[in-house]
Amino acid sequence: MIKKVLLVGNPNTGKSTIFNALTGKHQHTGNWSGKTVGNASGIMKYKNREFEITDLPGIYSLDPISEDEKQAVDCLKSGIAHLIVVVLDATCLERNLILASEITKLCTNVIVCVNLLDEAEKKGISVDIDKLGKMLKTKVIPTKARSGIGIRELKEEIYSYNKKCGCCCCSADCIYRNCVYSDQDIINNKDRKIDRILTSRIFGIPIMLLLLCCILWITIWGANYPSGILSHFFGRIEEFLLIYFEDSNILIRGLLIEGVFRTLSWVVSVMLPPMAIFFPLFTILEDLGYLPRIAFNMDHIFKKANAHSKMILSMCMGLGCNAAGVISTRIIESKKERLIAIITNNFMPCNGRFSSLIMLATVFISGGMLVSVKVALAVTAAILSGVLITFIVSYILSNTVLKGEQSSFVLELPPYRAPQPMAIIRRSIRERIVYVLFRAVAVAAPAGAVIWLLQNVSYNDITLLAYIADFLDPFARLMGLDGYILTAFIIGMPANEIVIPIVLMCYTRSSGLIEFNSLSELGELLRANGWTYITAICTMIFSLNHFPCATSLLTIKKETGSMKWTVASFVIPTGVGIILCIAANCILKLL
Amino acid sequence: MNNVILLTAVPMNTAVFIFDIKKSPCSDRLNELGFTKGTRIVPLHESPGRSAAAYFVKGAVIALRNTDADTIYVSMEESCYD
Ligand SMILES: Nc1nc2c(ncn2[C@@H]2O[C@H](COP(=O)(O)OP(=O)(O)OP(=O)(O)O)[C@@H](O)[C@H]2O)c(=O)[nH]1
Ligand SMILES: [Mg+2]
Numbered sequence: 209m210i211k212k213v214l215l216v217g218n219p220n221t222g223k224s225t226i227f228n229a230l231t232g233k234h235q236h237t238g239n240w241s242g243k244t245v246g247n248a249s250g251i252m253k254y255k256n257r258e259f260e261i262t263d264l265p266g267i268y269s270l271d272p273i274s275e276d277e278k279q280a281v282d283c284l285k286s287g288i289a290h291l292i293v294v295v296l297d298a299t300c301l302e303r304n305l306i307l308a309s310e311i312t313k314l315c316t317n318v319i320v321c322v323n324l325l326d327e328a329e330k331k332g333i334s335v336d337i338d339k340l341g342k343m344l345k346t347k348v349i350p351t352k353a354r355s356g357i358g359i360r361e362l363k364e365e366i367y368s369y370n371k372k373c374g375c376c377c378c379s380a381d382c383i384y385r386n387c388v389y390s391d392q393d394i395i396n397n398k399d400r401k402i403d404r405i406l407t408s409r410i411f412g413i414p415i416m417l418l419l420l421c422c423i424l425w426i427t428i429w430g431a432n433y434p435s436g437i438l439s440h441f442f443g444r445i446e447e448f449l450l451i452y453f454e455d456s457n458i459l460i461r462g463l464l465i466e467g468v469f470r471t472l473s474w475v476v477s478v479m480l481p482p483m484a485i486f487f488p489l490f491t492i493l494e495d496l497g498y499l500p501r502i503a504f505n506m507d508h509i510f511k512k513a514n515a516h517s518k519m520i521l522s523m524c525m526g527l528g529c530n531a532a533g534v535i536s537t538r539i540i541e542s543k544k545e546r547l548i549a550i551i552t553n554n555f556m557p558c559n560g561r562f563s564s565l566i567m568l569a570t571v572f573i574s575g576g577m578l579v580s581v582k583v584a585l586a587v588t589a590a591i592l593s594g595v596l597i598t599f600i601v602s603y604i605l606s607n608t609v610l611k612g613e614q615s616s617f618v619l620e621l622p623p624y625r626a627p628q629p630m631a632i633i634r635r636s637i638r639e640r641i642v643y644v645l646f647r648a649v650a651v652a653a654p655a656g657a658v659i660w661l662l663q664n665v666s667y668n669d670i671t672l673l674a675y676i677a678d679f680l681d682p683f684a685r686l687m688g689l690d691g692y693i694l695t696a697f698i699i700g701m702p703a704n705e706i707v708i709p710i711v712l713m714c715y716t717r718s719s720g721l722i723e724f725n726s727l728s729e730l731g732e733l734l735r736a737n738g739w740t741y742i743t744a745i746c747t748m749i750f751s752l753n754h755f756p757c758a759t760s761l762l763t764i765k766k767e768t769g770s771m772k773w774t775v776a777s778f779v780i781p782t783g784v785g786i787i788l789c790i791a792a793n794c795i796l797k798l799l
Numbered sequence: 800m801n802n803v804i805l806l807t808a809v810p811m812n813t814a815v816f817i818f819d820i821k822k823s824p825c826s827d828r829l830n831e832l833g834f835t836k837g838t839r840i841v842p843l844h845e846s847p848g849r850s851a852a853a854y855f856v857k858g859a860v861i862a863l864r865n866t867d868a869d870t871i872y873v874s875m876e877e878s879c880y881d
Contacts, residue, residue: 269831300858303833394841394855395812403844403853412847504862508848511864517851541828616825617864618832621853 212260212288213252213366216280216311217295218304219243219266220622222323225353226295227263230363234638235263239497241620242266242521242539245276247283254363262289265538268303270310275538275546284311291369292318293362298328298335298350299623301388305380312344312376319347319365326352327623331397333390340387345376354628399623406498412505419498420591423489425584428566431481432580438481442473467660468653470716474709475652478730480644482563483705488636490528495627499524500619507617513599514606516545517617519552523598526556527591530756531763533558538767544612547773548605550764552598554756554781557591559640560705564751565590567708571731572744594752597784644705651703658699659713673714687786688746688793690738697750702758707751742796746789753785806840806863806871807852814841815873823870833857834871 215223219241227235231250236243244265252259264283265276272278284292294311296304301322312318322335341348349365351358378386394400405411449465493499503520510517518540526533533553540546557565569586573579606612662673677691684694692714700707712730715737734744755778756764765774803818817838820826833856834840841855851864 268828271827271831273828273831297858303857303859306831306833395843399860400843407844407846407853409845409847409849500862504846504851504853506848507846507862507864508850511848511850511866517864542824613824616823616828616867617851617862618825618828618867619862620832621860621862623860 210251210258210260211290212262213291213293214262214264214284214289215293215295216264216284216307217266218268218297218300218307220620221266221295221297221304222351222353223266223295224248224263226293226321226323226351226359226362227261229353229356229359230261230366234635238491238494238499239622239625240494240500240521241622242276242518242536245279245536245538247279252363252366254367257367259366267307269307270314274541290317291366293366294318294320296320296322298322298325299331299333301333301335302380302384305384308344309376309378309380309383312346316375317369319349319369320344321349321351321358321362323351323353325350326355326357327625331390331392333388333392336387336389340383343376343378343383343386402624403501403621406501407504416502416505417588417592419493421584421588423486423493424566424587424591425580426489427482427486428570428583428587429580430485431563431566432570434481434484435477438477439473442469442477446470446473462664463657463660467713468656471652471656471659471706471709471713472648474712475648475705476645478567478708478712479560479563479705480641480648482566483559483644484636484640486559486562487528487640488632490524491632491635492627494524495625495632497622497624500621503617503619504621509599510602511615511617513603514615515548515599515602516540516542516615518619519545519549519598519602522549522553523556523595526553526558527562528559530554530556530558530760534760534763534767542612542615544606544610545615547768548602548610550768551605551773551777551780552601554760554777555594555598555601555753555784557594557752558704558757560703560757561707561751562587563705564708565748567730568744568748568751571734572741574731590748590752597753601780601784647703647705652706652709655699655702655706655710656713659710663714677714686793687750687789688742688796689750689789690743692737693743693747693750697754701755704751704757742793745796746793749788749792750785753781753788755782802875803872804874806842806854806868806873807865809842809873811842811844811852814839815875816840816877817871818874819872821870821872823867825867826870829863829867829871832861833859837877839877840871840873 215227217223224235224237224244230252233250235248244263247262247264249260249262252261264280267277267280270281272281292315294308296308308320337348337350347365349358349362351362406415453461499521503517506520507517522533522536525536530553534550537546537549540549565587569583573582573586663671665672677695680694681691684691693711696707696710700710715733761774764777809815817834817836817840820829820834843853843855845852851862853860853862
């Protein structure tokens with residue numbers, strides 16, 4: 209029988225890093241407590257034997273409080289494990305040992321892994337591994353998981369583990385005092401100095417905004433060139449395909465080339481570059497340990513909305529993907545606050561919508577040299593308005609239907625850690641580029657086929673697309689959009705990154721090849737179809753505030769287990785979007 | 800009982816010792832994070848809006864909202880606890 213091994217420990221001690229090193233998998237790691245919120249398993253092969261390793265969310269004790277901790281403790285207490293590996297943070301043994309001694313008292317099949325020893329050395333903390341083993345009455349393996357040191361020894365120990373040791377009878381405090389020698393300066397070390405700047409009264413919030421703006425600027429500036437190149441590339445291929453299939457069936461030419469292929473090329477050339485650039489930049493902040501500081505900096509604002517500041521962490525995750533953001537709300541202890549976080553997560557634009565915002569802003573902001581700076585400012589404003597709306601909706605919910613006890617904020621501020629560029633690049637390629645390409649095939653291609661069919665199947669000489677768009681048009685006009693845009697939002701529900709490509713598809717129906725050198729050239733196309741800056745602003749507003757994509761909705765259903773709240777998560781953002789669009793349209797027209 | 804004050808009243812960078820923790824919705828969380836009677840605790844810095852502060856506790860830095868920190872009573876001297 210295959211042996212089961214569990215990795216448990218306090219949050220942010222490197223469990224997922226060790227899991228990846230043992231199994232060769234790519235479980236997400238990040239420098240903050242609560243990165244992993246569900247169990248993940250993988251197979252470790254060592255000397256012709258296989259072991260099933262399970263990475264658990266971090267826990268502080270065996271009495272779970274939040275949802276992610278419940279999962280971990282349930283798994284631990286279910287008794288399925290042949291071996292439990294307790295992962296400890298060497299820089300924080302005083303607290304980590306509480307859990308370790310609790311587990312060694314409860315279970316006999318335990319080995320302990322003291323990780324992050326490289327950081328401990330730097331901080332002037334030394335650990336007597338032998339003595340620790342004797343006092344805990346278990347085998348103790350020292351590791352530096354990030355650089356792979358100690359992993360082989362850990363594998364060997366998992367492989368050869370058979371005997372049960374005696375029971376540990378010392379208190380955590382006693383073990384700590386006997387095995388750990390620390391002369392670290394807690395007040396003036398590097399982390400505190402950085403914290404005094406990044407969370408300072410004067411600079412804390414301005415630095416945060418500046419960082420956001422800078423990241424957006426790099427994304428926008430950097431995405432322009434690859435977009436142009438990719439567009440040329442796809443243009444050439446389309447040209448070639450059209451010649452090659454010149455005499456073939458209309459279905460091949462139309463459906464496959466003008467429908468499927470063209471939508472694919474829009475998604476890849478317009479949407480992919482900003483996603484592929486933003487993601488690694490954001491991961492750098494995550495690995496640095498900046499995300500909990502954002503929550504710390506914004507605490508007073510969220511306190512006023514009576515919301516949990518851990519919500520900010522799930523909002524940050526939402527910037528990458530709203531479905532991931534919704535799952536990450538598991539770290540929020542109170543059920544009501546978690547519901548608020550789930551419902552409002554969609555106000556944070558995910559990567560796909562984010563690229564739409566950038567594209568729309570680029571198209572309608574002209575201004576020579578500083579154009580990418582202006583676009584960055586516009587998109588920053590869009591994201592801040594998302595934060596503001598989150599704040600207002602949370603305030604309303606927490607004072608009406610989701611009224612609860614006073615919310616709290618208890619969050620660990622991890623040490624700053626240098627990001628690893630190569631690991632981030634590898635992860636971005638795997639998770640953004642490959643993922644988006646895969647989704648392009650799975651979602652954008654069928655959507656392209658649907659759009660082409662709607663454009664080419666007609667009834668009474670009017671195409672189906674025109675019927676739908678005409679039907680939606682009066683309402684869409686009221687919102688400052690047009691029928692095609694609203695149709696695109698509806699057809700784009702499976703994935704947000706296909707909305708703008710669908711709009712473009714609707715407009716370029718019979719115009720043959722579409723190629724552009726830079727994003728601003730797309731503006732010509734949109735203006736030719738009646739777009740004004742009001743249309744662009746309203747489309748941006750609706751892009752920011754509308755129903756979650758299909759994946760997010762399914763995730764919300766799964767996480768809340770309630771149809772009512774899933775519907776609420778659909779209706780609330782859509783309602784806000786419609787109201788804001790109508791308001792913006794009326795006001796801007798009056799100006 | 801002399802010298803017992805609220806945690807939020809302690810000046811930054813001053814080590815104090817936890818005397819007692821009032822029962823509250825987050826007291827279980829505080830307890831497992833190492834906020835237990837007798838534990839040494841050092842306030843490190845305040846959040847920009849002064850609504851929360853970071854504390855050094857048992858090797859980790861924990862941010863606490865002031866309303867939560869106000870459930871913690873501390874004393875300046877380490878004394879005997881049961
Ligand atoms: N310097 C150093 N950093 C490490 C080491 N092991 C892990 N890290 C870093 O520590 C951070 C946390 O690692 P994770 O593996 O995500 O921690 P985790 O225990 O899974 O955390 P949760 O899922 O939140 O419970 C990441 O930024 C890692 O890169 C190590 O041995 N040395
Ligand atoms: Mg993890």
